[in-house]
Amino acid sequence: MSKQKRTWDVILAVVMVLLCLLWIYPIVLILLNSLKTEGSFTTSTVFRLPTAETFAGLRNYVYGVTKMNFLSSMGYSLLITVSSVVLILLCCSMTGWYLTRVNNKLSKFMNLLIVFSMVVPFQMVMFMVSYISRNAPVIQNRPRCITKPNKMPHKRPLIIIL
Numbered sequence: 363m364s365k366q367k368r369t370w371d372v373i374l375a376v377v378m379v380l381l382c383l384l385w386i387y388p389i390v391l392i393l394l395n396s397l398k399t400e401g402s403f404t405t406s407t408v409f410r411l412p413t414a415e416t417f418a419g420l421r422n423y424v425y426g427v428t429k430m431n432f433l434s435s436m437g438y439s440l441l442i443t444v445s446s447v448v449l450i451l452l453c454c455s456m457t458g459w460y461l462t463r464v465n466n467k468l469s470k471f472m473n474l475l476i477v478f479s480m481v482v483p484f485q486m487v488m489f490m491v492s493y494i495s496r497n498a499p500v501i502q503n504r505p506r507c508i509t510k511p512n513k514m515p516h517k518r519p520l521i522i523i524l
Contacts, residue, residue: 391408391409394411394412395408396422396423397412397417397418397419397420397422398416398417398418399415399416399417399418400418402415402416457472457476461473461476
């Protein structure tokens with residue numbers, strides 16, 4: 363191996379170690395702040411190590427598991443995650459099979475929709491979802507009912523909840 367190649371390998375290894383530390387730092391910061399007492403992780407002290415006055419030990423974790431029903435919430439999250447992954451795998455496999463086996467206008471249109479969804483950035487989709495949910499009247503705890511009279515006398519009026 364040439365000396366120049368070894369130099370580049372060392373530089374690449376150093377850059378990768380620095381990137382790993384950059385990715386791991388927020389996780390370490392969260393773990394350190396979880397060991398602090400409740401009022402001690404303000405914006406000015408969030409990057410400091412826990413001191414003797416601010417160290418809570420495992421009390422926060424014990425409180426989270428016992429009082430906050432953490433294990434039940436984790437079970438619900440696990441149930442939702444596993445069922446979602448199974449459903450996504452099933453639906454995507456069936457859709458992929460259909461798109462590769464059937465060659466008609468519908469499959470070409472579906473393929474274009476799938477490719478288009480990969481082109482549109484996720485932030486744009488979430489912007490629209492948050493905009494719609496923020497302006498939806500049901501989300502704001504103000505459901506509105508509209509009663510439309512039915513033209514047929516023997517039928518009840520149609521109620522639409524917006």
